[in-house]
Structure formats: structure tokens, C-alpha cells
Amino acid sequence: MRTPIIAGNWKMNKNPQETQEFLEAIKGKLPESGVEAIIGAPAIDLNALTWFSKDEPLKTAAENCYFEDAGAFTGETSPKALSDMGLDYVIIGHSERRQYFGETDEDINKKAHAILKNNMLPIICCGETLEQREAGKAEEWVTGQIENAVKGISADDLAKSVIAYEPIWAIGTGKTATADQAQEMVHVIREKIASLYDADTADKVRILYGGSVKPANVKELMSKEDIDGGLVGGASMDPESFLALVNFQK
Numbered sequence: 001m002r003t004p005i006i007a008g009n010w011k012m013n014k015n016p017q018e019t020q021e022f023l024e025a026i027k028g029k030l031p032e033s034g035v036e037a038i039i040g041a042p043a044i045d046l047n048a049l050t051w052f053s054k055d056e057p058l059k060t061a062a063e064n065c066y067f068e069d070a071g072a073f074t075g076e077t078s079p080k081a082l083s084d085m086g087l088d089y090v091i092i093g094h095s096e097r098r099q100y101f102g103e104t105d106e107d108i109n110k111k112a113h114a115i116l117k118n119n120m121l122p123i124i125c126c127g128e129t130l131e132q133r134e135a136g137k138a139e140e141w142v143t144g145q146i147e148n149a150v151k152g153i154s155a156d157d158l159a160k161s162v163i164a165y166e167p168i169w170a171i172g173t174g175k176t177a178t179a180d181q182a183q184e185m186v187h188v189i190r191e192k193i194a195s196l197y198d199a200d201t202a203d204k205v206r207i208l209y210g211g212s213v214k215p216a217n218v219k220e221l222m223s224k225e226d227i228d229g230g231l232v233g234g235a236s237m238d239p240e241s242f243l244a245l246v247n248f249q250k
């Protein structure tokens with residue numbers, strides 16, 4: 001049984017004060033079991049999140065890190081430091097990082113190794129553009145991204161990791177992939193994992209859908225066999241909306 005995940009990705013939003021206010025608003029209201037609630041936040045907000053998560057059923061994610069533990073890398077965030085702080089996950093390979101910051105599949109693979117070495121888990125993002133989808137190249141593109149991202153990762157480590165399928169055309173556009181479209185690609189990703197590893201690993205890895213997930217559509221997406229959760233941008237930033245998402249089973 002794969003435990004469902006609702007993971008917020010605040011992107012470059014909220015300062016530490018706003019983070020504190022959000023956490024006050026959700027305090028004592030997160031489900032104790034049945035779902036893993038995660039917030040991914042900017043580096044400057046992570047201290048508040050990790051303190052909060054000591055007493056509350058919330059897991060924490062950084063939105064990026066570097067692949068070296070320390071050194072002369074001005075402006076980067078150390079995966080070791082994130083781990084020392086108590087972070088659980090790091091989101092890597094988000095399409096915004098690929099598009100605006102030139103992140104390559106190779107960088108993402110190195111980051112995945114660094115995150116696992118530091119006893120955290122990667123949330124590995126993948127997804128196609130509208131152009132690629134319309135050209136019938138979406139599956140080939142997305143499975144290629146996954147194959148490159150997981151190179152050299154053991155089956156045990158991958159089974160604990162998380163993959164997020166986020167079609168670029170559905171991010172921040174209000175245009176959600178239909179639940180069937182999302183299920184179809186998430187299933188293709190799971191089959192790819194089965195072919196690269198084995199059926200058991202494919203059965204264990206949790207695969208999320210992301211792209212305009214909101215309280216109104218989360219239930220239908222979550223009803224699909226292969227979809228284990230959502231990676232949520234806009235709708236994760238308001239406490240009431242985040243609570244509605246994590247309570248999708250109710």
C-alpha cells in the first residue's frame with residue numbers, strides 16, 4: 001500500500017513571517033494518518049517549517065539544493081545542511097528550474113544522489129511541453145527524463161523516493177490535465193520504472209500529479225489507480241485550501 005502524499009510547492013512565495021502565519025493556521029488540524037502532508041518552501045522559510053514539523057504531522061521539503069555538501073559555491077544550498085536541519089525531502093528538476101535556471105538531467109541525477117546520500121528523499125519532477133504532447137512525443141520525453149534522473153540509484157532508494165509528473169502546460173494555467181490524461185502518463189512512468197528496475201520497485205515508488213491541482217479536482221485525480229498524490233503550487237499557499245487538499249479522503 002502506497003501512502004498518499006499531498007505536497008505543497010510554494011515556489012518563490014512567502015517570507016518567514018508569512019510562513020509562521022500559515023503554520024499557526026494549520027496547527028493541530030493536519031490528519032494524523034492516512035496521508036503524508038508535505039510543504040516545500042523557499043530556503044529562508046525552512047527553519048520555521050522544520051521546527052513546526054517536530055510536533056505536527058507535517059513533512060518538509062526544500063525546493064532545490066546543490067549536489068556538493070560544502071565548498072566554494074556561492075549562493076547554493078547544501079544538501080548536508082538541509083539534512084542536518086531535519087528536512088525530509090528535496091524537490092528537484094521542477095520545470096521552472098529546468099527552464100529558467102538551465103538545470104539538466106545530469107544535474108538532477110547528481111542532486112538525487114546527493115539527497116539520498118544525506119538521508120533525505122528526492123521528489124523528482126518531470127513533464128512535457130504542450131508542443132511535445134501535440135507532436136505525440138510526451139511519453140518518450142517524460143520516460144527519458146526519468147531514466148536519466150534515476151541513473152545509478154538503487155532499487156531500495158528509488159522505492160522510497162517520489163516522482164512528480166507535471167505537464168508544463170498545466171502548471172499555473174488553471175488548465176488541469178484530465179484525471180485520465182494524468183493517470184495514463186503516471187502509469188507509463190510506473191511501467192518505465194518496472195522495466196528499469198522490477199515490478200516490486202515500480203509498485204512501491206509514489207508518483208504524484210502536479211498542475212493546477214485544487215480542492216475541487218483533487219478527489220477525482222486521487223481516485224486513479226496509479227496517482228499517489230499531488231504536487232500543488234497555487235492552491236497550497238492558503239491554509240484552508242491546503243487543509244482541504246490534505247483532507248481529500250473526507
Ligand code: 13P
Nearest residue numbers: 009171172211212233234
Ligand atoms: P500549480 O498548482 O500552481 O499549477 O503549480 C504546479 C506546480 O508547479 C507544483 O510544483
